[in-house]
Amino acid sequence: MTLLAIETATRQLGVAAIDGERLLASYELLAEHPHAVELPGAVSRVLQAAQTTLEQIDAIVVDIGPGSFTGLRIGLAFVKALAFPRRTPVVGIPSLDVLAANVPFAEGWVSPVLDAKQQNIYTALFQVRDGRPVKQSEYLLGPVDEMLEQMKQAAVFLGDGCARYRDQILGRFPRAQIAAPELWLPRAATLARLGRDRWLAGERDDPARLVPMYLYPFDCSVRGPDRPTSVLP
C-alpha cells in the first residue's frame, strides 16, 4: 500500500512516499514561498526515488491546514489535479495534528501554535497517550492572549507561533517547554503516516469537496474572528 503525501501548509514544502510503515522517499525544502514552483518537480523526484508512479499510488494525503493561505490553496489544487484523472482516493489531515506528532514522547500536553498574523494564532490542545498525541480541543483561531488564557495546563509548545509569541507563552506558563525550532514545521513523512492511519480506518475525503481549514468565519477574511468557541480544558 503506497501513499503519496503533499505538505504545503507552512513555509516548508514537503513530499513523501510511504509503503506501509516504510518511508520510501521524501523531499523537503524550507525557503521563501517555494510551493508553486517546486511542487511538481518535488513530486516527480519523490515518485522516482520511491520507484513508483502516480498509477501505483493507493491514496494521496494532503495537509488541509490551518496555515499559509496560498500554500494550502496550491497544495489542494495540485492534489485535486493529481487525483482527478484516476479517481485516486484523497485523505486530508489538519496541520496541527501533523505538528503535534513532532513531539510523540512529550509528557502530558502538547500545543502546536501557528502564527495567524495580526496577533492571532491557530492552535489546539493534545494529550500524549502511548506515544501518540490525541486531540483534546477544537481547532482554534483567535488572539494569542485569549487562546493562552483558556489553557489550564502548561504544555510543550511548538510551531512558528513560538517565535513571535514566546514571551507571552512563557509569561502565562513559566514551566512550559518550547520545542527546538526544527520541530516547528509539519513534515511530509509524518503527514503520510497520519494519512495512513485514517486510510486504514476506511476514511476518505471527496476531493471535490475538500477545502483548506482556515477557521475564519468566512473565507478570505482578513479580520480575526469575533469569539471562537472553545473546549480547551
Next chain:
Amino acid sequence: MTLLAIETATRQLGVAAIDGERLLASYELLAEHPHAVELPGAVSRVLQAAQTTLEQIDAIVVDIGPGSFTGLRIGLAFVKALAFPRRTPVVGIPSLDVLAANVPFAEGWVSPVLDAKQQNIYTALFQVRDGRPVKQSEYLLGPVDEMLEQMKQAAVFLGDGCARYRDQILGRFPRAQIAAPELWLPRAATLARLGRDRWLAGERDDPARLVPMYLYPFDCSVRGPDRPTSVLP
C-alpha cells in the same frame, strides 16, 4: 551568527542554514545514494534561500558518523573543500547525537540504533534531561544481541536499525517504545543546532584532522569488532 550544516551520514541528504536560533533554510532528500550528485546543488539552494553566501558563513557543521561509509566520506570531503579556501571553522557532531535529539521529550532513556550490517549496530545510550538528551555511554559498534544485552533499561529506540532488529529489541525489552520511522533519520536542522551549541562553547575541529567515526578497529574493515568496550548502564 550563521551556520551551514551538512548531513550525509544516512540515506537522507540534508543541508540547513541557521542564524542563531532561527532556521533560515533547509533541504532534505531521502533517496537512494543521492549524496555525491545532489550535495553541491543542495548547498547552493540553501545558501540562496537563506540569502547568504559561503563568505558570510561563520562555521560549517558536519555529521561525522557513524553511518554510511560512502556518505560520510563524501560529506567530509565536501565540507573540507568548502572550508579550506576561507579557513571557515568546522564543527563535527556524531550522528547518534543528532538522532537522539529527534525525541527531545522522551522520558528516561533514548537509544539510537543504526544498522551497521552483518548483524551489527551502532548505538549509544542517552538520558533526557530538561528536554535534551545527554549521552550516558560510549559510542558503540557490535552485534545487536550483545549490545542489547548490555542495556539495563528499556528505552525509546529510533534509527534505521529499528527496521531490521525490531523483534530483537522488543524481545529484550517488551516495554521499549520504537519511534515512528520518520524520526529514524538525522536531520540537517538538528545537526546545525547541536553544532551551534559546540560552537558557542568555543569548540572547533581541525578540518585537516576530521575523519569519519566508523568505530571499527581499523578503517575499511568489513568484519565486526572483536569485543567493543562499553560503559552501558
